[in-house]
Amino acid sequence: MFEAVAFYLFAFLTIAMFFIAVTTSQALYALTALAAGMIFISAFFFILGADFLGAVQIVVYSGAVMALYAFGMMFFDTTRDVKEKNGNKYIVIGLSVISAILVVAIFSAPIVSENITALYPMVEGAGNTQEVGLVLFTKYLVPFEVAAVMLLVAMIAGIVLAGKDMDLSLTLLDDKEIEEIKNKKMKKVL
Amino acid sequence: MDTAYLIETIIKVVVVLLIFSALAGIGTYFERKILAFMQRRLGPMNVGPYGLLQVAADGIKLFTKEDIIPTNVVGRIFKIAPVITAATAFMAAAAIPFLPQFELFGYTVHPIIADVNIGILYILGIMGVGLYGPLLGGMASANKFSLLSAARSAAVFISYEVVTGLSILAPIMMVGSLSLIDFNEYQSGGFGDWIVWSQPVAFILFWIAAFAETGRTPFHLVANDHEIIDGFGTEYSGMRWGLFFIGEYANMFFISFVIPLLFLGGYGDGSFLGALGLLAKMSFFFFFFLWTRAAWPDVRPDQLMWLCWKVLMPIAVINIVITGFVMMF
Numbered sequence: 288m289f290e291a292v293a294f295y296l297f298a299f300l301t302i303a304m305f306f307i308a309v310t311t312s313q314a315l316y317a318l319t320a321l322a323a324g325m326i327f328i329s330a331f332f333f334i335l336g337a338d339f340l341g342a343v344q345i346v347v348y349s350g351a352v353m354a355l356y357a358f359g360m361m362f363f364d365t366t367r368d369v370k371e372k373n374g375n376k377y378i379v380i381g382l383s384v385i386s387a388i389l390v391v392a393i394f395s396a397p398i399v400s401e402n403i404t405a406l407y408p409m410v411e412g413a414g415n416t417q418e419v420g421l422v423l424f425t426k427y428l429v430p431f432e433v434a435a436v437m438l439l440v441a442m443i444a445g446i447v448l449a450g451k452d453m454d455l456s457l458t459l460l461d462d463k464e465i466e467e468i469k470n471k472k473m474k475k476v477l
Numbered sequence: 478m479d480t481a482y483l484i485e486t487i488i489k490v491v492v493v494l495l496i497f498s499a500l501a502g503i504g505t506y507f508e509r510k511i512l513a514f515m516q517r518r519l520g521p522m523n524v525g526p527y528g529l530l531q532v533a534a535d536g537i538k539l540f541t542k543e544d545i546i547p548t549n550v551v552g553r554i555f556k557i558a559p560v561i562t563a564a565t566a567f568m569a570a571a572a573i574p575f576l577p578q579f580e581l582f583g584y585t586v587h588p589i590i591a592d593v594n595i596g597i598l599y600i601l602g603i604m605g606v607g608l609y610g611p612l613l614g615g616m617a618s619a620n621k622f623s624l625l626s627a628a629r630s631a632a633v634f635i636s637y638e639v640v641t642g643l644s645i646l647a648p649i650m651m652v653g654s655l656s657l658i659d660f661n662e663y664q665s666g667g668f669g670d671w672i673v674w675s676q677p678v679a680f681i682l683f684w685i686a687a688f689a690e691t692g693r694t695p696f697h698l699v700a701n702d703h704e705i706i707d708g709f710g711t712e713y714s715g716m717r718w719g720l721f722f723i724g725e726y727a728n729m730f731f732i733s734f735v736i737p738l739l740f741l742g743g744y745g746d747g748s749f750l751g752a753l754g755l756l757a758k759m760s761f762f763f764f765f766f767l768w769t770r771a772a773w774p775d776v777r778p779d780q781l782m783w784l785c786w787k788v789l790m791p792i793a794v795i796n797i798v799i800t801g802f803v804m805m806f
Contacts, residue, residue, distance in 0.1 A: 315551050315616055322609065338595045339655075345602040349609070350638060356612060357631045366551050366619045414594055416655060 290334055297330040315365045322352040339416045489590050493570055501726035502532045508767050515771035542715035549619035550712065558617060558709075559717045562610030562724030566731065569603040572596040573734050574657055576755070577747035589658070596657040597649070600735060601641055604690055607724060608634045611692075611699050614721070615709035626708030629778050630692075630699045636785035637689035637696075643793035644682035647800040648672050648739060657735070661743035673740040678796045680740045682789055687732045689781065691725065694770040698778050733762035 304324030308317045325348035332341030359365055373379070397403050407422050423431055447453045457465065506521065506529070513520030521528030546552060573596075574589040593599055608630050615627025649655060651672065652663045664670045673680045689696040700708030710718055737743060737758035745751030776784070 313551065315554050315613070319554055319557075319613060326606065338593050339598070342595045342598040342602050346598065346605065346638075346642075349602065349606045350635065353608075353612070353631055353634050356616070357628070357635075360616060360624070360628055360631070365616050366549060414654075416595065 293330065293334055297327050297334075300324075301327045312368045312371055314359050314363045314369055318352065318356055318359055321355070322349065325349070325352060337415060339419055485586075486590060489588070490571075493575075493590065494567060497567065497570065497727050497730060498723055500730055501723045502536060504726040504729065504763070505535065505722065506532050507763075508770070511764070511767045512771050515768070539716050539719040544715045544717060547619065547712050551617040551619075554613050554617040555712075556717070558610050558614035559713065559720035559724070560610075561613065562607050563720040563727070564724075565603050565607035565610070566724040566727040569600045569607075570727075570731050572599050572657065573731060574661065574738065574744070575734065576752045577744045579752075592656070592658060595655040597645060597655050597660070597735070597739065600657075600731075601638075601645075604728060604732070605634065605638055607728060610721065610724060611709040614713065618709070618712040620712050622705040622707075622711050623709050625705050626699050626711075630709070632778050632782055633689055633692070633696065633699060636782045637686045640682055640785050640789045640793060641686040641690065643790065643797060644679045644686060645739065646793075647679045647797050648676050650797070650800055650804060651675065657738050657743070660739055661745075664742040665746050667745070668742070671740065671742045676740065676796075676800070678792060680736075682793050682796075683739065684736060685789065686785075687736060688766070688769070689785070691728045691732055691766070693729070693766050695773050695776055696781055697770075697775050698781065701775055729763060729766050730759070733759045733766070736762050 301324050304320045304327060307320035308324060311317050311320070326345055328348075329341040329344040332338070332344060363369060407426065455468075460468075509531070510520045510528070521531040524530040524534045546555060571590040572593055574587075574592075576588040578585055578587045580586070611630040612627050612634075615623040615625075615630065618624075648660070652660055654660070660672075664672055688694070692699050698704075700710055705711075710721055713721070734755075737755060741758050742754075743751075744755040
C-alpha cells in the first residue's frame with residue numbers, strides 16, 4: 288500500500304515539476320523545477336529497491352543542474368521573465384505530442400505483448416552496489432571504458448580551450464621563440 | 478509493514494527533529510560564548526544566568542519579526558529557499574546512527590531512522606542539495622550582493638563535492654560497504670582498529686571538505702559579512718532568515734557525527750561507554766568548527782577552487798591509487 292501511495296505521489300510530483308520546467312518563461316522557476324524533478328525521480332529508484340542508483344541520481348543531477356544555474360546566472364537576469372521566440376505554436380505542440388506518444392508506444396509495446404525477460408537477474412546474496420558493479424564490469428565493460436575515454440577526451444579538450452597559452456606547442460617552436468616567451472614571463476614577475 | 482514499525486519510525490523522526498532543532502539554537506549560544514572567550518570578551522551575559530536564555534530571546538525575536546518579501550524578488554523561490562536548507566539538513570540525518578542500539582522497557586531501539594545500505598552516499602548527496610538554499614535565495618533576491626553569494630555557493634558546490642567523494646572512496650574500499658553501521662562494525666575492535674590510522678590522508682581531506690560543506694570559516698565565503706554584507710541572507714528577515722541558520726547548525730552537528738563514525742571508531746562496541754565516546758568525539762568536532770572561526774581568516778573564492786581542484790583532488794586520487802595497490806598485493 289505504501290509503495291503505491293509513494294509511487295503515485297512522486298509520479299504526480301515529477302510530472303508536475305517537468306511540466307513547469309517546460310512551460311514557464313521564468314528562468315529561475317524552470318531551473319528549480321528541473322532540479323526538483325530530477326531529485327523526485329530518485330524516489331522511484333528507492334521504491335524499486337535500487338538504493339545505490341537512487342543516491343547516485345541525487346548526487347549527479349544536483350551537481351549537473353547546479354552547473355546550469357551558473358550558466359543561467361551568466362546569461363539572464365534571473366529575476367525577470369525571459370522573452371521567448373515562439374514560432375508557429377501549433378507545429379511545436381503537434382510535434383511534441385507526437386514524439387511523446389511515440390516514446391510511450393516504444394516503451395509500452397513490449398509490456399503489452401508481455402515480451403520482457405530479465406537478461407541479468409539478481410545475484411543472490413549480492414548487495415545493491417555490488418549488483419551494479421557486477422553488470423558494469425562484466426557485460427558492459429567495453430561501453431563503460433569507451434565512455435570513460437570519451438569523458439577524458441572531453442576533459443582534456445576543455446582544459447586546452449579554457450587554459451592560458453594552451454595552443455602553444457613547445458616542440459614546434461624553435462629555441463629563439465622559446466627564449467622570447469621565457470623573457471616575457473620573467474618581465475611579468477619582475 | 479506493520480504498525481509498530483511505522484509508529485516507531487514516526488517517534489524517532491520527531492525526536493531527532495526536536496533535539497536537533499533545539500541543539501541548533503543552543504549551538505548559536507555555544508558559538509558566541511566560545512568565540513567570546515577566545516577573544517577575551519564575556520559574550521552574552523544579560524539574559525538569564527550566564528546569558529543562557531539568550532537563545533529563547535533570539536527565538537522570540539525571530540518568530541515575531543515581520544516576514545518581509547521585497548518587491549522585485551521572485552516570490553515563490555525566495556520563500557522556498559530557506560526551507561530547502563533546513564529540510565535537507567534534517568533529511569540527511571535519516572541515515573546517521575546517533576547511538577548504538579539499546580533496550581528501553583524491554584524493547585530494542587535502533588537509534589537510526591532508515592538503515593539504508595548506501596548510508597554515506599545518501600548523506601553526502603542530501604547535504605549537497607542543501608547548498609541549493611543559498612543559491613536559490615541569492616538568485617531570487619534581486620540584490621547584487623545576494624547574486625554574488627549565489628555565484629560563490631555554486632563555485633563552492635562544484636569544488637568541494639569532488640574532494641568529499643574521492644576522499645571517502647579509500648575507506649569505502651577497505652570496508653567494502655557504504656553503510657555507516659558497517660563502518661562502525663569494521664572499527665569496533667577498539668582504539669587500534671580506527672580507520673584514521675590506516676587512512677590519515679583521507680581523514681584530513683574529508684575534514685577540510687566538511688568545512689566547505691557546512692560553509693564554516695576558512696570557507697565562509699558564501700556569506701562573508703565584511704565583503705558581501707550577509708550574502709544570500711541580505712534580503713531575508715524573521716524566521717526565514719532563522720531557517721538558514723537552523724540548517725547551517727544542524728548540518729554542523731550532523732557532519733560532526735559523520736566524521737567520527739567514518740574515521741574514529743564511531744560508538745565502538747556499542748557499550749554505554751562507546752555511546753558516550755561518540756558524543757564526546759561529536760562535541761570535539763563541533764568545538765573545532767568554532768575554534769577555527771576564532772583562529773583563522775577566510776580564503777577567497779578562487780583560492781578555495783585552487784585548493785580543491787589543484788591540491789586536494791590530486792592528493793585524494795593518489796591516496797586511492799595507493800590504497801588500491803596495498804589492498805591488491
